Amino acid sequence: MATVEIQGMTKRYGKITAVDDMTLSLGDGEFFVVLGPSGAGKTTTLKSVAGLVDIDDGEVKIGGRTMTQLEPYHRNVAMAFESYALYPQKTVFENLASPLKSGRTGNYSAQDQKQRIDLVTTTLGINPLLKRFPRELSNGQRQRVALGRVLVREADVYLLDEPLSHLDAKLRAAMRAELKQLGEMSSTTSLYVTHDYQEALSLGDRIAVLHHGKVVQVGTPEQIWREPQNAFVAKELGQPEINLIDAEVVEGRIRQAGGGIEFDVPRDVDLGRGGRVRLGIRPSDLELVTADSRSGAEWLRVRGAVHLAERLGRNVELAVHVGDAEVIVLTSSEHAAREGESVELQVRLREVHLFAAAEDDDHCVRIGAAAPRERELTTTTTKAATPSDSEQGGRRA
Amino acid sequence: MTRTTERSDTPTGVNPNAAGLRLTKLHKTYVARGREPFEAVKGLELDIRPGELVALLGPSGCGKTTTLRMIAGLETTTSGEIRIGDRVVQDLPPAKRNVGVGFESYALYPPLNVRENLAYGLKARGVKDANERVQRLAERLEMTDMLDLRPAGLSSGQKQRVALARALVRNPPVLLLDEPLSHLDMAARQRVRRELKMLQREFGYTTIVVTHDQLEALSLADRMAVMNAGIIMQFGTPDEIYDDPANTFTADFVGEPKINLFEGIARRQDGEVVVAVGRDGLLPTAAHDVADGQSVTVGLRPQDCRVAAEGERAIGAEVVVFENVLEFGLATLDVPGLDGRMVAQTPSDVHWQTGGQAHITARPDRVYLFDVTTGDRIR
Numbered sequence A: 001m002a003t004v005e006i007q008g009m010t011k012r013y014g015k016i017t018a019v020d021d022m023t024l025s026l027g028d029g030e031f032f033v034v035l036g037p038s039g040a041g042k043t044t045t046l047k048s049v050a051g052l053v054d055i056d057d058g059e060v061k062i063g064g065r066t067m068t069q070l071e072p073y074h075r076n077v078a079m080a081f082e083s084y085a086l087y088p089q090k091t092v093f094e095n096l097a098s099p100l101k102s103g104r105t106g107n108y109s110a111q112d113q114k115q116r117i118d119l120v121t122t123t124l125g126i127n128p129l130l131k132r133f134p135r136e137l138s139n140g141q142r143q144r145v146a147l148g149r150v151l152v153r154e155a156d157v158y159l160l161d162e163p164l165s166h167l168d169a170k171l172r173a174a175m176r177a178e179l180k181q182l183g184e185m186s187s188t189t190s191l192y193v194t195h196d197y198q199e200a201l202s203l204g205d206r207i208a209v210l211h212h213g214k215v216v217q218v219g220t221p222e223q224i225w226r227e228p229q230n231a232f233v234a235k236e237l238g239q240p241e242i243n244l245i246d247a248e249v250v251e252g253r254i255r256q257a258g259g260g261i262e263f264d265v266p267r268d269v270d271l272g273r274g275g276r277v278r279l280g281i282r283p284s285d286l287e288l289v290t291a292d293s294r295s296g297a298e299w300l301r302v303r304g305a306v307h308l309a310e311r312l313g314r315n316v317e318l319a320v321h322v323g324d325a326e327v328i329v330l331t332s333s334e335h336a337a338r339e340g341e342s343v344e345l346q347v348r349l350r351e352v353h354l355f356a357a358a359e360d361d362d363h364c365v366r367i368g369a370a371a372p373r374e375r376e377l378t379t380t381t382t383k384a385a386t387p388s389d390s391e392q393g394g395r396r397a
Numbered sequence B: 001m002t003r004t005t006e007r008s009d010t011p012t013g014v015n016p017n018a019a020g021l022r023l024t025k026l027h028k029t030y031v032a033r034g035r036e037p038f039e040a041v042k043g044l045e046l047d048i049r050p051g052e053l054v055a056l057l058g059p060s061g062c063g064k065t066t067t068l069r070m071i072a073g074l075e076t077t078t079s080g081e082i083r084i085g086d087r088v089v090q091d092l093p094p095a096k097r098n099v100g101v102g103f104e105s106y107a108l109y110p111p112l113n114v115r116e117n118l119a120y121g122l123k124a125r126g127v128k129d130a131n132e133r134v135q136r137l138a139e140r141l142e143m144t145d146m147l148d149l150r151p152a153g154l155s156s157g158q159k160q161r162v163a164l165a166r167a168l169v170r171n172p173p174v175l176l177l178d179e180p181l182s183h184l185d186m187a188a189r190q191r192v193r194r195e196l197k198m199l200q201r202e203f204g205y206t207t208i209v210v211t212h213d214q215l216e217a218l219s220l221a222d223r224m225a226v227m228n229a230g231i232i233m234q235f236g237t238p239d240e241i242y243d244d245p246a247n248t249f250t251a252d253f254v255g256e257p258k259i260n261l262f263e264g265i266a267r268r269q270d271g272e273v274v275v276a277v278g279r280d281g282l283l284p285t286a287a288h289d290v291a292d293g294q295s296v297t298v299g300l301r302p303q304d305c306r307v308a309a310e311g312e313r314a315i316g317a318e319v320v321v322f323e324n325v326l327e328f329g330l331a332t333l334d335v336p337g338l339d340g341r342m343v344a345q346t347p348s349d350v351h352w353q354t355g356g357q358a359h360i361t362a363r364p365d366r367v368y369l370f371d372v373t374t375g376d377r378i379r
Helices: A042-050 A091-101 A110-124 A139-151 A167-182 A182-188 A197-203 A221-226 A231-236 B062-073 B114-124 B130-140 B156-169 B186-203 B214-220 B238-245 B248-253
Strands: A004-013 A016-026 A032-033 A057-062 A078-079 A157-161 A188-192 A206-211 A214-219 A245-250 A253-256 A262-264 A275-279 A299-312 A315-322 A325-332 A342-348 A353-356 A364-370 B019-030 B038-048 B053-057 B078-082 B099-102 B176-178 B204-209 B223-229 B229-234 B260-269 B273-279 B281-284 B295-301 B315-324 B326-333 B342-349 B356-362 B368-371
Touching: A004 A042, A004 B238, A016 A042, A016 A057, A016 A214, A032 A042, A032 A197, A032 A325, A042 A057, A042 A078, A042 A157, A042 A188, A078 A139, A078 A182, A091 A110, A091 A139, A110 A139, A110 A221, A110 B038, A110 B204, A110 B223, A139 A157, A139 A167, A167 A197, A167 A253, A167 B315, A188 A197, A188 B099, A197 A221, A197 B229, A197 B315, A206 A221, A206 A231, A214 A231, A231 A245, A231 A275, A231 A353, A245 A325, A245 B156, A253 A275, A299 A325, A299 B186, A299 B214, A315 A342, A315 B326, B038 B062, B038 B229, B053 B062, B062 B099, B062 B176, B062 B315, B099 B156, B114 B130, B130 B156, B130 B186, B156 B186, B186 B214, B204 B214, B223 B238, B223 B248, B229 B238, B248 B260, B248 B295, B248 B368, B260 B342, B260 B368
Parallel strands: A032 A188, A032 A206, A078 A157, A157 A188, B053 B204, B053 B223, B099 B176, B176 B204
Antiparallel strands: A004 A016, A004 A057, A206 A214, A245 A253, A245 A275, A253 A262, A275 A353, A299 A315, A299 A342, A315 A325, A353 A364, B019 B038, B019 B078, B223 B229, B260 B273, B260 B295, B273 B281, B295 B368, B315 B326, B315 B356, B326 B342
16 A cells, blocks of 8 residues: 655657656555556556656655665566466466565465465456466456456555456456456555546546646546546547537627537636637537427527437437537437437537637647536545646545 | 449439349358368348348357358358349359458558559549549548558558448449458547448448447448357347347347346236346336246346336345446446346436445336247247
8 A cells, every 4th residue: 555656757768758747646545547549658657657667757656665766576566467468378376376476575375375366366256267277268357367466466556557458348347347346456556557438437536648648637537527628638538529619709609610509608718819719519418409308598509400320229329410510419219310300409508618729639728618517526635637736645545 | 235334423312223132041161171061151041122231240250251251252152142133143253243342351552552542443444533532532531641651551440441442432332341440449430430321321332341349230230130150140220139139149249338138037917027036126028928937038238227216116236336437327236136247327417326225127118038048039
């Protein structure tokens, strides 16, 4: 059990800066997720904390101790790799015993070993597999064994590199629920890397979104989801992707370019001098207006024409022409509209995000929303996304 | 004189050249010395209307790609008939079948860049606006940035789009696509999928898409065939497949999060059928062709679970894990007296506590019953 402090950490590979001046602070026992697309520097971050690569600048502290000059096995961290990294010639039991045999990481008697392995395999439901070889296991079982190798030894910090990415979607969802349930995981400081936003939202006490080696935003799942720092973060979370629509500011009104969506400039929002903004609306926040729809001042309504309806399980994804824009709407199959039909859509004003108009998503910085939120988001003690993120402790004490 | 006329690419909605496709008793058995003969496709029957988009969906090894390759002429048939329009084609060479094929491994000319590769076939047939056609198609498939690259420099996702474009640019009456989107990242996959569907609608190619991704099949297809071990388990519209699964295989394969399948006992009460689950759970069901006391497999999708009102027939369960994914919540539930766990999806504004109690139920027509041994649906 320990805190992890990453201060100004930079790692370069030749000309490429994989991790760029990263500062993060993990509370004791916090489950911290790093989310980003491939190439964002997620794995490099983990390897730097583990000591598997030498960092070029900055500092890593675990439990207050500077780790920079320490060899990996003195850092008392346990890491699970994306590729499982099991010994193919060893049985499941031997694989699990190997972290306990290395003298550097503590001495365990044969009885202690058996006891710890028993505990872990019971938790993970892999008891019956102890005598099997990795090749005789399914992917899901291999994944459990790989996790077991992490959990079997007490460590200050667990480092987990996309542990679920090789599983198919259904198994991944089941394993995700299991991971969340593991007591060991929730009580030990964990740094978890993934490109899957649902994993991040489900598992993380807090999430850091990474892009091109830089931390774009740090916050609770709710903060990241409800108040994305810029259009890049907004697009990283949510499937289908958030709708981004260009709009102009005209005479106190925000108006979609080419007509369509239109509403008053919110009072508490500073639009600067720019005459243009970008609206962000999540497909799941939009709904079709029907006879018994909720209505009122908090709702924004707009008309459009459905040009494509795609069934996605219980939901239907509609592509709707609103003004010049194509807006994607996720609606339940119970009240779906037909292709060619003219429809009215509505969204709560507070779910209409305002971003600065800019060419690339990183510079589309959040300005606010079309209406304020009546309720505070789940936050930690200090505001997320400040460059010097110096807070202590996570949600789960 | 018969010759295929080159159609212009102005959207028509109905493609006059689009042909229907009929598979009759199609078989494929692989025979190799020293091994048991392997029957990959077992008497497939499929009738596809002109201009229709049909998805073949199934796990690896179910025979979907073999079927596609037989239609394309890249694989011989063991027996049965393949009819495109009014022509029987199974003995014709691939080039004579008049199908557009988007296979991932489809060869591109290495010395030519993507633009030239795409235009090549068109130019060879004397199409005048070949370059413009390629350009327009590339814009819609989000691949203009790769037009000047050579095939060797492409990523697998890019190669896939080139293969797709190459099949589409010819404007063929029958289009065969093998996992056309599998290498694209999530966001690109959704956008290209929509474009593919729009293009297919506009040009009206009769299209068969092979995929193992159930969401792709549901969203793309007019009708879809769910395959397993060389046979079709169910053929129908995405609505029929999803809302009215014919057997446990289809119910289990289609839908995410996965459908809950668990044991139950059918009970007839006052002319109604209900199903007893676990120690004291009770669910309503629309099924009626079942005996009192009969053991059944119950299918209930996580998305169809809802919180029961007081006094309603329901399953009481303990919430083992609650995941708040913001768009929605996912609860893993422990039902007393039931092996295994259930998953229920909740709306984004419903939050359950881990360790708390939940009472869930569902609309009767969303509680499916299946035969315990055959897995067939009990209506």
